[in-house]
Amino acid sequence: MNAYLLELAQALISLAVAPLLVGFIGWLKARLQGRRGAPPWQPYFVLRKLFSKEVIVSEHASWLFRFAPYVVFGSGVAVTLLIPLFCVPLPFDAMGDLLMVVYLMLLGTFFLALAGLDPGTAFGGMGASREMTVAAIAEPTIALAIFSLALRAGSTNLGQIVVNTLADPTVALNAGHLLAFVALFVVTLAETGRIPIDNPSTHLELTMIHEAMILEHSGRHLALIEWASGLKLLIFFSLLANLFVPWGVATTLSPVYLLIALPIWIGKLGLLAVVVAVLETRLAKLRLFRVPELLSMSFVLALLAVISSFLLR
Amino acid sequence: MDETLFAPLTTLGASLVLLFGVVLLWRRSLNAYIQAFKWQSVILSGVFFLVGYFGHDPELYGVGVALLGLKVFFIPHLLGRLRKRVGADHEITPYVNIATSLLIGGMLVLLAYVLMRPVVTVSTLPTRGALPLALGLVFIGLFVLITRKKAITQVVGFLVMENGIALLAVLGTYGIPLIIEMGVFLDLLMGILVMQVFIYQIQDTFESIDVDRLTHLKH
Numbered sequence: 001m002n003a004y005l006l007e008l009a010q011a012l013i014s015l016a017v018a019p020l021l022v023g024f025i026g027w028l029k030a031r032l033q034g035r036r037g038a039p040p041w042q043p044y045f046v047l048r049k050l051f052s053k054e055v056i057v058s059e060h061a062s063w064l065f066r067f068a069p070y071v072v073f074g075s076g077v078a079v080t081l082l083i084p085l086f087c088v089p090l091p092f093d094a095m096g097d098l099l100m101v102v103y104l105m106l107l108g109t110f111f112l113a114l115a116g117l118d119p120g121t122a123f124g125g126m127g128a129s130r131e132m133t134v135a136a137i138a139e140p141t142i143a144l145a146i147f148s149l150a151l152r153a154g155s156t157n158l159g160q161i162v163v164n165t166l167a168d169p170t171v172a173l174n175a176g177h178l179l180a181f182v183a184l185f186v187v188t189l190a191e192t193g194r195i196p197i198d199n200p201s202t203h204l205e206l207t208m209i210h211e212a213m214i215l216e217h218s219g220r221h222l223a224l225i226e227w228a229s230g231l232k233l234l235i236f237f238s239l240l241a242n243l244f245v246p247w248g249v250a251t252t253l254s255p256v257y258l259l260i261a262l263p264i265w266i267g268k269l270g271l272l273a274v275v276v277a278v279l280e281t282r283l284a285k286l287r288l289f290r291v292p293e294l295l296s297m298s299f300v301l302a303l304l305a306v307i308s309s310f311l312l313r
Numbered sequence: 314m315d316e317t318l319f320a321p322l323t324t325l326g327a328s329l330v331l332l333f334g335v336v337l338l339w340r341r342s343l344n345a346y347i348q349a350f351k352w353q354s355v356i357l358s359g360v361f362f363l364v365g366y367f368g369h370d371p372e373l374y375g376v377g378v379a380l381l382g383l384k385v386f387f388i389p390h391l392l393g394r395l396r397k398r399v400g401a402d403h404e405i406t407p408y409v410n411i412a413t414s415l416l417i418g419g420m421l422v423l424l425a426y427v428l429m430r431p432v433v434t435v436s437t438l439p440t441r442g443a444l445p446l447a448l449g450l451v452f453i454g455l456f457v458l459i460t461r462k463k464a465i466t467q468v469v470g471f472l473v474m475e476n477g478i479a480l481l482a483v484l485g486t487y488g489i490p491l492i493i494e495m496g497v498f499l500d501l502l503m504g505i506l507v508m509q510v511f512i513y514q515i516q517d518t519f520e521s522i523d524v525d526r527l528t529h530l531k532h
Contacts (some may be wrong), residue, residue, distance in 0.1 A: 173321030175328035175446060182332060293411040297339045300419035301332070308328075308446070311426050 002253055003091050007081060010090075014080045014238075017266070018230035019043035021237070021273055026201070028277040043230065050223035058119040058216060068115035069221040069228075075108040076231040083235060084162045084242045086265040087250040087258060093159035098146045101158065102139060105191075105235070108228065109135050116213035127212025130288070134197065134209065137295040138187045144302035145180040145187070149243055151309040152176065158239075162246045172244070176309035179301045181244045186298035188236040192229065194276060196286040197294070207288055234269065241268035319367040320439040323484060326360040327443035330480055331422070334453040334473055338414045341403050346469045347392045350476075354384035357476055361483055364440070368487045376494045380479070383498055388472065388505055395509055396465055399516050409460045421456060422449035440484040447484055450477035464512045464522040468505070475501060 023040040030037025057065060082096045082104070096104075109131065116128035150156045152171050153164035165171050190197045193210035203211055214225050242249055248264030250257035286294060333353035337346060358380045365373030396402075409417065425448035433441045454474025458467050479497075482489055489497075512522055519526040 170317065170321050173318070173325050175324045175331075175442070178325060178328050179332065293339060293415070296412045296415045297335060300335060300415045303419050304331075304335075304422050307423055307426055311430065311445075 006087060006253065006258070007090050007092050010085045010087070011077060011080045013262075014085060014231065014234055015077070015227075017269070018227065018234045019047060021234055021269060022230040024270070025273045025277045025280075028274060029201075029280055032277060032281040043226070047223050047227060050218075050226070051220050053219040055219035055221055057218075058121075061119045061216070064111075065115050065118045065216070066221070068111040068118075069217065069224040071111040072108045073224040073228045073231075075104045075111075076228040076235070079104050079235050080231065082158065083238055084159050084246075084249060085238055086248075086261040087253070088162045089157075089159035089251075093157050097156040098150060098158055099143065099156065102143045102146075105142075105232070106135065106139050108232070109139075109191075112213055112225070115217070119216045121216060123212045123215050127209055127215075130209045131213055134190050134291060134295065137292060137299055138190045141183055141187045141295065141299045141302045142191075144299070144306050145184040146239070146243065148176045148180045148302065148305035148309040151306065158243065162242055162249055163251060165243075165246045166249070166251065169247075174308070176305040177244065178305075179308070180305035181240070183298040183302035183305060184236075184240055184244075186294060186301075188240060189276070189279075190291070190295055190298075192233045192236060195280040196283045197291055199285055207285065237269050237272045238265070240272060241265070316367065319363075320442060322363055323360060323440045324443045324446070326356055326363060327446040327480060327484065329356045330360065330476065331446045331450050331453075334450045334477075335415070335418055337457060337469070337473060338418045338453065339411060341405070341411070343396050343402060343404065343463065343465050344393075346404075346466055347389050347396065350392075350469050350472055351385055351389040353473065353476055354380065357480060358385065360480065361488070364483050364487055367439075370487060372491045373483070373488045375491055376483075376488060379495065379498055383502065384472070384476070387502075391505065391509065392465065392468065395512060399465070399512065399522055404461055404463050404466050407461050407466075414456070414460065418453050418456060421452035422446070425449035425452055438485070440487075443484050444481065447477055447481040450474075450480060453477070462523045462525055464508075464515055464524055467524065468508050468512075471508075472501075472505075 020040060020043070023038070023043040026042070027037045027040045055066075079101055081092050082101050084090075113128040113131050113135075116124040116131070118124075146158075146161075147156070149161050149165070152174075153161040155161060155164070171177065189195075193200050198209040198211075199205065199207075200210070202208060203215070205211075210229070214222065217225055242265075245268070248261055248268070250261035330353055333349045333356070337349045340346060340349065358377045361373050361377035361380060365371065365377065407414065422445070426445040429445040429448055433444060436444075451474055454470050454472075454477050457470030457473060459470075461467055461470060488494070515522050515524075515527070
């Protein structure tokens with residue numbers, strides 16, 4: 001019973017932390033660029049504002065357009081229930097493994113793209129087609145990268161991977177581990193729409209990807225999508241932090257361990273956020289045609305990770 | 314340090330070295346090529362120190378220091394100066410495009426794994442896990458050498474291939490004797506100097522360092 005409550009608490013905490021993570025990156029980036037920047041908790045105000053606004057839907061849009069934001073948000077919440085956040089193993093681990101996680105995330109992306117196409121605007125269609133181009137290479141890379149860890153651990157269950165890595169720390173020092181980490185990191189940047197693949201802070205730019213799809217949404221629909229994209233960032237950061245560097249994740253349900261594990265998890269997220277903010281400040285956005293090249297590099301790295309895990313077991 | 318850390322650490326080092334090889338396939342700017350080679354050499358010399366420490370062979374420290382001086386400071390500096398004087402910036406049209414290069418690079422490493430499988434199976438060395446990665450790097454270097462058009466990128470491909478061979482040597486045999494290693498370094502240095510002169514000549518004759526132009530030598 002306690003385990004189920006904890007699972008629920010994990011999901012609620014992630015929902016609460018996700019906007020702060022987005023805000024923190026934005027604030028740090030502004031600081032690094034010599035601007036004062038909006039405070040890290042700004043996304044909460046944005047969400048509150050959006051939730052209290054009315055929803056305007058184009059008269060050409062179908063039910064799909066209204067339905068999509070809930071699917072996007074719902075799939076995000078479902079994934080947070082399935083991945084290791086600060087405590088393993090949990091009962092919901094049995095409900096879905098890494099393939100389930102990958103496909104749930106793809107489901108969200110798919111509906112977002114459909115909703116982009118639905119009203120028939122130029123920008124929406126453009127963004128949807130670009131998002132699919134990125135997702136087509138990025139999704140298999142996620143599956144492959146995590147799969148190379150699963151081969152080592154002997155289980156596709158994400159919680160089990162963390163437990164096994166904690167039991168045998170030398171696993172973390174092999175070729176597959178490193179290559180998979182780099183691959184998943186590049187995909188994280190692509191999937192969450194960060195520089196160098198996409199620029200999250202512009203709305204009207206011909207090269208936008210994610211923002212182009214959600215231009216037509218407003219009010220609580222937009223709020224849900226924004227919240228879900230923050231959640232996606234948190235999900236990817238948690239995967240990077242917990243699957244590759246699992247130390248600090250609680251393996252028992254005792255309150256003492258949980259109280260230590262929670263700040264460690266937040267700390268890891270913060271560290272990754274700092275890395276992303278510095279990268280976003282240092283790098284320029286890639287030309288759109290270079291994006292598939294970068295993604296195919298990460299795909300090759302993930303492939304090599306699987307090969308080395310498989311052939312050198 | 315603990316002996317059990319030896320195998321994972323060398324594999325980690327070798328995969329970092331390979332990672333810079335793959336990055337090379339993705340980049341276009343000549344400066345990025347030179348930087349990637351430089352950082353790859355930094356990690357390679359780290360692997361030399363590591364094997365020297367765990368294999369109890371102090372000579373390898375000497376080789377590591379020589380490698381650091383030659384491949385991290387001298388050759389990148391030389392290449393950087395060459396690039397500035399020639400004024401070439403980007404590898405715009407390689408014979409094989411970038412995405413295909415990356416996939417072929419992945420296949421080449423796979424091939425290296427297959428080829429090295431018998432060796433890895435019978436070997437009892439703690440470093441055996443990293444051998445296929447080193448061979449893969451040799452293949453990737455060779456691939457860069459034959460598919461890039463600019464003379465400078467071809468030189469970097471050659472250097473990366475040499476890095477792969479050095480890595481293979483240090484992992485497979487715990488380093489060749491210092492005197493031979495020094496001979497190899499000297500050859501390498503001579504080779505680079507000769508290539509430098511060549512590149513200047515190509516630039517002077519054709520006003521470009523695309524080796525494509527070499528097909529019509531007669532005007």
